[in-house]
Amino acid sequence: MRQDNLLTRCSRLALLACGALLIQAQLVLAAAIIEGERMHPVQGTRGMVVTSHFLATQSAQEVLKRGGNAIDAAVTAAFSLAVTQPRSGNIGGGGFMLISSEKKDEVVAIDYREKAPAKAYTEMFLDQDGHADNQLSRFSHQSAGVPGTVAGLALALEKYGTITLQEAMAPAIKLAEEGFIVTPRFSEGLKAKQKRLQQWDSSRKLFYKADGSFYEPGDLFVQQDLAATLKRISAQGPREFYTGRTAELLVAEMERHGGMITMEDMKNYQPAIRTPIHGSYRGYDIYSMSPPSSGGTHVVQILNILEGYPIADYGHNSARTIHLMAEAMKRAYADRSLYLGDEDFVQIPLKGLTSKAYAASLRETLNQEQATPSKTILPGTPVGYESNETTHFSITDQYGNAVSTTYTINFSYGSGIAVEGAGFLLNNEMDDFSAKPGSPNGYGLIGGKANKIEPNKRMLSSMSPTIVKDKGKNFLVTGSPGGSRIITTTLQVIMNVIDHGLNIQSAVAAPRVHHQWLPDEIRIEEGISPDTIAKLQQMGHAVQQKSSMGAIQSIMVKDGVMYGGADPRRSTGQAMGL
Ligand code: DON
Secondary structure, X not given: OHHXXXXXXXXXXXXXXXXXXXXXXXXXXXXXXXXXXXXXXXXXXXXXXXXXXXXXXXXXXXXXHOOOOHHHHHHHHHHHHHHHOOOOOOOXXXXXXXXXXXXXXXXXXXXXXXXXXXXXXXXXXXXXOOOEOHHXXXXXXXXXXXXXXXXXXXXXXXXXXXXXXXHXXXXXXXXXXXXXXXXXXXXXXXXXXXXXHHOOHHHHHHHOOOOOOOOOOOOEEOOHHHHHHHHHHHHHOOHHHHHOHHHHHHHHHHHHXXXXXXXXXXXXXXXXEEOOEEEEEOOEEEEEOOOOXXXXXXXXXXXXXXXXXXXXXXXXXXXXXXXXXXXXXXXXXXXXXXXXXXXXXXOEOHHHHOOHHHHHHHHHOOOOOOOOOHHHOOOOOOOOOXXXXXXXXXXXEOOOEEEEEEEEOOOOOOOOOEOOOOXXXXXXXXXXXXXXXXXXXXXXXXXXXXXXXXXXXXOOEOOXXXXXXXXXXXXXXXXXXXXXXXXXXXXXXXXXXXOXXXXXXXXXXXXXXXXXXXXXXXXXXXOOOHHHHHHHHHOOOOEEEOOOOOOOOEEEEEOOEEEEEOOOOOOOOEXXXX
16 A cells, blocks of 8 residues: 555656656747747848838838839838938938849949038137037037938939839828827927927927927827928929928028028039948948948948958857957047048048958957057058948838938937928038047047038038848848947947848847947947956956947848848837838
8 A cells, every 4th residue: 555655656756757847848949949030020022111110111111012112112211200200300401322223233322411501611610719619519500511301312212213202202291291199209209308499489389289298199299380391392392492482491590590501502402322332241242331421431341350350259249259349440430530521522541441451450450358448549541542310221122122221310309490480300410520620529429630611511420321232132231320339330230140140130139339439438238248248348448338329220131031120229110021
């Protein structure tokens, strides 16, 4: 009896042990499945749209559904963002667009960056003591450059699109006229910036209720003045913005408040078609924005330096990898401070900066175990001169086109000043010039003569819309907002995919690091381990955890499938496939 009991107990124990093993095996299997799939990118085979606002994504996806191409969808998205995301979507700012056509085997860049007005001059933001006056360069009517967005989008559509401007603007007009439901992010943004925006009557009327209270999540937000402006442009074409009623409203706003933009400046604004920067990384072709952006030059320069190291073996976000990235970044940002500006005004040694040989010479100066203090790093001497809140979105279509575009009014809500009667905000892009050599701009970037203020010049940018091609096929479409962090954010998504084999959603979400030479610190996001931080500190780096960096809306195309990764750093971002 006792023996029976013992047996029964033994078999029960065995059963329990088997059960535990089974559960454990199931858990391991589940972990493997989760591990195998990692994060889910959105998938499509006929098109993909990734923007930072779901209403813009939807407008653009409708265009693709009706057979439109990626350029049609991009212009539609840009106008929709100008309505639904006024902190960065705009018609009062400027930007860059890269367009890749597999059929033509061509990548072109449209430069619709703002320009300094003709009356602008080098010392315009210096006070009596010769110090840079940040208030004037960031939050006054003088901080605005001549806007390029409307002309740039219209040019893209006319040259590379298939639908009319009216068709591309229709969803935006509807969203402005009928309104849309306020999201928590929309409401929070306007609450956070109320001091800046409410000092101007025009902005207060636009973004706050008549009794001064806030738009709350769930409220309907209607923009009648903006709808009227968009309707005028849609009916009369892009020149309306530059010579018609809209231009008159903008110039009247300038005249009332000491701004510099004249009707002549508006009339003279022209976007430009430029050759993108072209480099390579581990066999992939990298196309990114040329001057007046510094973005493409330094993305390629940093990749060239890092290509000399077995980054995949060193591992994703390991101390060694981050150390090498930071050292490469420092050297590139030091060069940026000296050489980069508007190529229509200054000569830039672009060939040298983006050459493998120059990268190899910079690697020689780099200690693999120890940080080089930024104060000992000076801009290098590349050889080879040759006659440069924001939002990014990426789109691919079924015809082999890819569009990567970043546009901006600079800070969140730009200068904070809305054009009375026209319903849109003025940019404060003039702050991207170097107001005084050595004096940092709003992103802590130092500049010199190459980026000094001159009439009709484009201010230097960091925006880096990028398209990576694999054997002639569009492979990666990416780019980000984030001021000085744009270059390093874009760089890391490229590395996360090429070096570390992450899928596009994981590549976009992974914690990021940043070094911009000055200040001499590695800025990190949350999610880098304390052990890694400790190792970096031992190597001589100052490490600072700050708020998240960028919002990189990206697409990866592989074996005919388009994978979209919206950046989780933007609550309203959305990827939609066809
Ligand atoms: O062109 C530039 O580099 C800056 N005006 C971009 C500003 C920006 O990304 C703001 N967004 N976070």
